[in-house]
Amino acid sequence: MLKNITGSKAVILSLLEEGVDTIFGYPGGAIIPIYDALYDFKEKVNHILARHEQGAIHAAEGYAKVTGKAGVCFATSGPGATNLITGIADAMMDSVPMVCITGQVASPSLGTDAFQESDVVGISMPVTKWNYQITNGDEIPGIIAKAFYIAQSGRPGPVLLDISKDAQTHILKEFEYKKCHQIRSYLPEHQINNKRIDDAVKLINEAKRPLLLVGQGVIISHAEKELKDFLEKTGIPAAWTLLGLSALPSDHPLNFGMLGMHGNYGPNILTNKTDLLIAVGMRFDDRVTGQVSSYAPQAKKIHLEIDPSEINKIIKVDVPILGDAKKSLSLLTEKVKPNKHTKWLEKFRQCDKTEYDTVISKDIHPEKGKITMGETVRIVSEKTHQEAIMVTDVGQQQMIAARYSKFNNSRSCVTSGGLGTMGYGIPAALGAQLAAPDRTVVAFIGDGGFQMTLQELGTIVEHKLPVKIILLNNDFLGMVRQWQELFFEKRYSFTELQNPDFVMISEGFGMKSSRVSKRENLESSIQKMIDYPGPYMLEVKVEQEEDVFPMVPSGACVSEIMLTKENKDLKN
């Protein structure tokens, strides 16, 4: 047992006890004592100095998504802490485990409008799973243990600890770290109800046209194998939400693609033909369901979910199964009858063919016109042999990347789903690369999002992280422009961007960069980027007014999916 150590040292030692080896952060007045303690542990902890707190927190998110462990982020009081809020809200929406530690003014100054004081506990309350202000240094080890337990258990989420400066300098007479395993008021996971399993098995065995929806819960609970076993035994087709991407290998014969607004044709249109939906670790986001009242009204529904508040939140289900997806899936697999669903699968293949002929082929193998986002994504995916981690920003490039990237491995997609945070991509790629130093990390970023967090190019270069950034530049805020084109009579209100010389900017940060605008040079440019041993930014000048299709217009029924803008109602 250590004796007479400062609160700050207790913070660092507690983090080490939790196995933390990477911290993303930005120092400032109210957190100097913690940074001072960190100075003695530089060998054990890799601290990444971001260029803005928003960069630090998105990097921590990227790190957490790839490792499954809590991302750790430091910031100072006041503006430092408020700059974290967007990232914390993003992590809350996407169930990302995070432990954020902010400095706070000394406790006697609380509530006096002291320099760089802000009510961070109050501000972050709606977007944290839990938060707490420490003003008594003796509480540090216990509260940090609790923070990690809460952030990483059950449905994960962000936790924020606000530590006053006097707590940081306080002397703890004794320091002993005990991990937290239980909190009376908090049940992270329910025991699986066997009766519900039997009810579900009955529905599954009777179903003629079932469809399984893969959510991020599969990845969070490490249930990739259990999912595959279940699908292969039952022969049920599967489709994924954006965050469920990569849980099931892209080439798996039962993987029929993405759900929702820019998802694939089959999964959307056939949602309203199924007789059974099996939702696993997903929350029926409006981007998935479209109009709720017309979402699969004919189908029975089973929902495997860890968070009780998600049951019947949007869609009423017949059989809710509360608990961990890994356990529920293996219980189901044990009891269900083997099946093939040959005819039903054929319907999906027909839809795939329709979509390929009308949309995909001209997206990924265009013969004329400017370079498309789709072909760029296809080539990157091919050249990285489907082994890369794909990071995206938000917007058209995100949807195209999700549609056309292919994956062999889970935890390969890092994207901002629920909150849709532009500026997420560059810092998240940095965090993803630190989490998986041996994997190729490619980040697809639009010209809008690039300019929101481009300062983190400096961080990437400083740490020689070999991130490959593909800037898909159409000189537009493309997704908003697409909506303006389709639904606002092409009134392009403030969506055209006057862009800087991106290659010059990246090179200014010391990042190897190049630009490609001709199709004949695209493959070789991508190859050059991938072969380059360090960080690289490739700007691809793409078609300016390319649209992402298919599309379920906002608030429309999933079966009203548009394949092209000319053919608004190719319904079957």
Place this chain on the structure above:
Amino acid sequence: MKQEYIITIFSENNIGLLNRITINFTRRKINIESLTVSQSAISGISKFIIVVNETEERVKRLVAQLDKIVDVLKTFYHTSENMIFAEIAMYKISTELIYGNDELGEIVRNSGAQIDEITKDFIIIEKSGLKKETQDLFNKLNKFGVMQFVRSGRVAVTRDRIERLSEFLKTRDNELEKLN
């Protein structure tokens, strides 16, 4: 259909929890008609009683969100029929007014209210009961002028024999045990 629901929240006694609870109402634009926080029969555990006017559907979802708060042990919701409840109201009236007015004296005497304090300037009376009862008294007194009026939040207990939380705590202990 909207109707009155009483939401009972049992929680740890932590700073900031009230805020964490109320933001769930604010975010969904649900008005809090009345709110009371006190100790429960189980030591260390606080009890929030919150009255809302909402549809059962929305109350159910709200309760699920409240239950998700880490420091909340358990949330229940009831219609008024399933609970015994009351509120306390206090009224401050000018002494001069009462002495000169038989009708007012009559109202006070028949109201079942108790007199807390009499000074030469004012009289304070107190009445507990349903909101309708304390409101009726206010309306009657206010014809003559009420100097100050205040009504507490609702206090309520269920018609069950013991605090429902005791049963809950037993199950919770079992569940936590199995988890480890």
